[in-house]
Amino acid sequence: MTTDTASAPPQPRSGAERSPLRKLFSGSAGRSIGLVVALLVICVAGAVSGGDRFVDFGNVITILSQASIIGVVAIGMTFVITAGGIDLSVGSVLGLTTIVGSLTAVQAVAADSSWLVMVLLALLVGLGVGLVNGVVIAYGNVVAFMATLAMLVGARGLAELVGERRTFVVSDPGFKAFFRGDLFGVPVLVIMFALVAIGGWFLLNRTTFGRRTVAIGGNREAARLAGVNVKRHLVAVYALAGLTAGIAGVMMMARTNSGTSTHGLLYELDAIAMVVIGGTLLIGGRGTIMGTVLGVLIFSTLTNVFTLNNLSTSVQAVVKGVIIVVAVLLQQRFAKRT
Amino acid sequence: MRGLSKAFAGVRALRGVDFDVLPGEVHCLLGQNGAGKSTLIKTLAGAHRPDGGELLWEGEPVEIGSTTAAIELGIGTMYQELDVVDGLTVAENIFLGHERSTGGVLHRRASAKAASELLARLGHRELSPHAEVGDLSPAGKQIVSMARALSHDVKLIIMDEPSAVLDSEEVANLFRVVEQLTAQGIAVVYISHRLEEIRRIGDRITVLKDGASTASGLPVAETPTPELIRLMTGRSVANVFPPAAPVAPDAPVLLEAEGLALRGVFEGVDLSVRAGEVVGLAGLVGSGRSEILETIYGARKSTAGTVKVDGRVLRPGSVDAAVRAGVGLSPEERKSQGLILDEPIFRNVTLSSFARFARGGLLDERTERRVAREQIDALELRPADPDRSARTLSGGNQQKILLARWLVHGTKVLLLDEPSRGVDVGARAEIYALIRRLAEAGTAILVVSSEIEEVLGLADRVHVIADGRVLTERDASDLTEHDVLDLVLKGTAA
Structure with missing residues (x-):
């Protein structure tokens, strides 16, 4: 130690030393400010180009409805990525849950008892697949990317097998009445997304589960040495992602009135993109539900603006790609600074 | 608590380490890099399992199968750098793994308060429990690590080169804390390269070389420095150095x-x-x-x-x-x-x-x-x-x-x-x-x-x-x- 530091008391570089503005922007709320600005810019662009068609309560509800299903998947994905993992299987799992939830036999049972059977089965399948993912990754020491890639292929195939490549029409009146309804003009699906988001925020920020998820993603060895059961926790995290895929499956059955193996195609990629744009670090250790919600809204608003302006889906895809790259570049700059 | 003792044999990086730690003493581990000090403390902390040997805790043979098991026994560990999570705050790091919570819901105010008290006990009131650990200096991280070890009910605390990142004033502070701990009957295993620190706070010394203890439980006050250096370095027969030809003074x-x-x-x-x-x-x-x-x-x-x-x-x-x-x-x-x-x-x-x-x-x-x-x-x-x-x-x-x-x-x-x-x-x-x-x-x-x-x-x-x-x-x-x-x-x- 040199003598000049010996006289100074230990000075943590805490918030007090930073400029207030910098502190604001480096806080978790502050990181979302950029996203809010981006969302506002897109909204202004929408209002200018789409006029009344964009600034319409009905259109806002459309945007939120489109956001709700992928949004629920993205909330689950936020936990997986925060823990330093990845789940490529969520789209396939979503498809599988819609099949299981709407099978003719299941609907027959539901008709005799309650439509809750359909919901419960879909959720259980999602949870079960997530558990398998988690066990293979945590206890089998298989890289998450490969384990869930295998599940992406396998679950889709299983959905085709179980459903015999058919599309099942959801006919249960109770199911439809509940999930296709609305509350004060807000569709139930949007309310479900909101509830999952709020629940996810609470779980990540206010519970031991969330705290340990961040710790494992930030420094797995440190978490282990601190006495966290890392493997068991990871199983729970992947199970959670599977469960959210199941919830999204139920929502998909409601929105499309059908169950088919192609539901949720490529949802995993959209969800990952939304999570990362939201500011959750892809290497783990830092996750934000607020950011993910904003990421989801940015994507769906953008899609809406493009559709109102009759831009082709190809153009949309290119722009989305550019946005993803720019978002990740910005994130890396941030990561370097800290 | 009566005397504790530990003995190992046959762990890969360790080949026969014997030493015992008494309540309220500062037992120093001394050894060159690679002598096996880190492996030894990780074994005590439950992060590695020994392949052989015996471990006695309060006179009873025990197996420390996990880090949780070590903590439950009352062994707290301060690792050199590994054990803090940069993305979490000071309080979150201190209580990681044993968060203050009810039914999984965190008590954030209570843990911030408890963290403040721990930090105050360590003489570092200036550290905010809400500061993000990634923003702290290495010394700050060290203090968080120590607060973490003390947040459990410990009977033995292992400190792996705690002074390596501290300046002299902070080291003095550290020693004050160590004295407080030993006064309460808590045993401290202290690892350091710095002989003069060991002389200041150590009671007994165990010297490691090549994964084995070359001397165990030497009283600090009565062991001269040359003797310690000899025990640390030993003489290995393996190093046969070829003779060096003189370098030409005009070589470029x-x-x-x-x-x-x-x-x-x-x-x-x-x-x-x-x-x-x-x-x-x-x-x-x-x-x-x-x-x-x-x-x-x-x-x-x-x-x-x-x-x-x-x-x-x-x-x-x-x-x-x-x-x-x-x-x-x-x-x-x-x-x-x-x-x-x-x-x-x-x-x-x-x-x-x-x-x-x-x-x-x-x-x-x-x-x-x-x-x-x-x-x-x-x-x-x-x-x-x-x-x-x-x-x-x-x-x-x-x-x-x-x-x-x-x-x-x-x-x-x-x-x-x-x-x-x-x-x-x-x-x-x-x-x-x-x-x-x-x-x-x-x-x-x-x-x-x-x-x-x-x-x-x-x-x-x-x-x-x-x-x-x-x-x-x-x-x-x-x-x-x-x-x-x-x-x-x-x-x-x-």
Whole structure:
């Protein structure tokens, strides 16, 4: 130690030393400010180009409805990525849950008892697949990317097998009445997304589960040495992602009135993109539900603006790609600074 | 609580460690880098399982199967750096794994308050429980780590070089806390390189060398320093150093560094190496030795000073420029930084020069194999099969691959970081002879090793380094291992 530091008391570089503005922007709320600005810019662009068609309560509800299903998947994905993992299987799992939830036999049972059977089965399948993912990754020491890639292929195939490549029409009146309804003009699906988001925020920020998820993603060895059961926790995290895929499956059955193996195609990629744009670090250790919600809204608003302006889906895809790259570049700059 | 004792035998990095810790005492563990201190404490903390031996806790044999089990017994551990999560706050880190909560819902205010109290007890009220740990200085992280260990109900607390990142005032503070703990009957296992610290707070000392305890439970006050140094270093028969031919005084200076600095790591480093000369850097882990090599090589960008190879200044921070000028590095972490483990030997040997064997962009593997075969024969690399993957080789033979790589490339300046790490005793002498032969062929060699004996035996001249500064530069024959340790221990404590 040199003598000049010996006289100074230990000075943590805490918030007090930073400029207030910098502190604001480096806080978790502050990181979302950029996203809010981006969302506002897109909204202004929408209002200018789409006029009344964009600034319409009905259109806002459309945007939120489109956001709700992928949004629920993205909330689950936020936990997986925060823990330093990845789940490529969520789209396939979503498809599988819609099949299981709407099978003719299941609907027959539901008709005799309650439509809750359909919901419960879909959720259980999602949870079960997530558990398998988690066990293979945590206890089998298989890289998450490969384990869930295998599940992406396998679950889709299983959905085709179980459903015999058919599309099942959801006919249960109770199911439809509940999930296709609305509350004060807000569709139930949007309310479900909101509830999952709020629940996810609470779980990540206010519970031991969330705290340990961040710790494992930030420094797995440190978490282990601190006495966290890392493997068991990871199983729970992947199970959670599977469960959210199941919830999204139920929502998909409601929105499309059908169950088919192609539901949720490529949802995993959209969800990952939304999570990362939201500011959750892809290497783990830092996750934000607020950011993910904003990421989801940015994507769906953008899609809406493009559709109102009759831009082709190809153009949309290119722009989305550019946005993803720019978002990740910005994130890396941030990561370097800290 | 009555006396605790622990004994081990046969853990991979540990071969027979015996020592016992009494309540309320400060038991110091002393040993050179790689002596097994870290492995030992990780075993006590439940992070590693011992392969043999016996562990007694309060007179009862116990098995510590997990970190949680260690914590439940009452063993708290402060690791050197590993154990904080940068993305979490101070309070979150302190209570990680045993969060204050009801039904999984966190009590954030209560844990912030408890964290504040712990920090106050440690004399660090200025640390906010809400500060993010990634923003703290190393000293700050150390304090968080200690608060974490104390947040459990501990009977034994293990401190792995707690003073390494602290300045003198903070060390005084640390000692005050240690005294408080021992006054409460808590036992402390204290690991440090600094003898004079051990003299100040230690009650008894156990010395480790090569994974075994060479002395156990020596009373601090009655053991003279030379005796401790002798126990730490021992005498190993393995190091057979070839005689060094005198370097011609008019031999050209191939490598020259002037005022080289890397902010926060080292500064004002001047050194020069002539053709045919072996220069050694001696110092402890963290003294900046490896960083000096990496900066010369361009893997780190210097913040001041210049590096000249054969009289020409190298562009800072460019490995490419260094390699083109004829500099080669054999890195410390051979497996992760040096070799492509699953590739065959010959591709590893030609890695830096395969373009030379290519014609019109097409690789000429036949020539590559032939060149590699020549090296295999010259260096007596075993197994002598150019197609064998590098992973299957012993440490000594892997080291030979790296030397062969630079021989093929025609390196003028060779930087060797820990050339004998992981190399078994028999192969060491071969590696040493090889290094000498390279020097005699006109290569300038700069070598870093945590084994002081190795640096002294191998080098013509030695720079002794502590805390990123060169303490002295002398002919290797004018220094003994004792001198170097003495210099380093004094230098770091200053």
